[in-house]
Amino acid sequence: MTTVAKEFDAEAAVGLFSGVCEGSLSHLYRSSPIEIVPDDTIIISEGVRLRHLHIVRRGVIELFAQAGESRTTISLLGPGESFILAAVVNNAVALMSARTLGGTELMHIPANLFRKLLKSDQQLLRNVACSLAGNFRGVVRHLRDQKLRSTNQRLAAYLVRLHQQQGARGVVRLPLRKNLIASLLGMQPSSLSRAFADLQVLGVTVEQDRVNLAKLEELETFACLHQRVDATDATPVNRYRKVDGSPERLEKKGIRDHEI
């Protein structure tokens, strides 16, 4: 494996560039500046046509959306993930804004070059199709949570999924500040506090960022999680969360010190 391939393989968009020929990688790498971006910097504003596909090399990106006074977190991205692929592929405006949480290192791939390579590199195009399918499924799951579950059920589902990811029996550590969790789950911070209080009858007790789940089965039943539908796919997103989603790793990236 050459230096260029290693670079992509180790740091950037593992799934997106997996198996892509050396010529394409080299072309991309030479044309794509790498930038270290400070905390709380807006990288993309919704409604703007994108000139770059951005790759997270280090740190965390929050994708969020706004309408009037309302603002919500759509997704959190980590190393190896790209944003916003669908808008770049279809040469359309961004439907989400992106900002850095903590110091972040990004690679900016020119959108025109990326679309040009999609025409000539079959493997890159295949990776893009699989990645878009995975992204679509991620948003569908998010939409299912929003439309099918009450605020309390959404919190229960979030805790059960964290528990599955972290693999520690009967206890999870919250990887994000509570304001950000509330935004991701589509509720006000005050509603999140109420939801945590309501879930006490299902064995949920909180000590700072440590949450004890004393009655896991009851919590799962309450959350109405479907074993196959609600489990996450083995996508790059998921791989990132398994590897980097622990509180320690996110703390290192500065996300826990970040006020939303």
Added chain:
Amino acid sequence: MTTVAKEFDAEAAVGLFSGVCEGSLSHLYRSSPIEIVPDDTIIISEGVRLRHLHIVRRGVIELFAQAGESRTTISLLGPGESFILAAVVNNAVALMSARTLGGTELMHIPANLFRKLLKSDQQLLRNVACSLAGNFRGVVRHLRDQKLRSTNQRLAAYLVRLHQQQGARGVVRLPLRKNLIASLLGMQPSSLSRAFADLQVLGVTVEQDRVNLAKLEELETFACLHQRVDATDATPVNRYRKVDGSPERLEKKGIRDHEI
């Protein structure tokens, strides 16, 4: 254009098969049974791995999701649209169920064959990537509506978009029964009735399926629609809605006679 190409071009998945070589189309067509399916038939159940990519040739498909007692409409599909592409491309379980609304004609493309052709037919793969990107953006818009807008704002946004699609000044016709509109907008039918009543101060009055919008600008402002973000892309979904979304066309397909 040969008969096979014409068949695909006229009825089925226009975007997905646009420009695809005759050999692939012919192979697909020979291997894909066409079926006329009665009203209210479940075609796909969420959680099941798909053996076919389904194409709507005539009629309407409702994609919906369930968790416990809760049920919600995710999308309505018409002629030229496929379901569920992302699950077929990634060989994963369906995250949504699908059922017919009214009599529907479907083409069932074997999923294995479709994935095999994706490896050999660059144009098909390119169409799939564009289609998945469009589908992703559609779900993001739906999620934005759910997380950023109140029930009243969601109804206002729905009416403003219908108005843009139907192009009749100050009046729209509801293309669906109110129970289905409520489910699509993520609310109970009783909440939809309240929302219609609340919007009277913004000039909204209803006579059966005809809705007068006397103060369109105020309604737009209230809905907090972003001109570029909230306008729909020119995708097959959109093409369908423009052509077939009028009450008359849906009535012909039986959707207005259908009790949800």
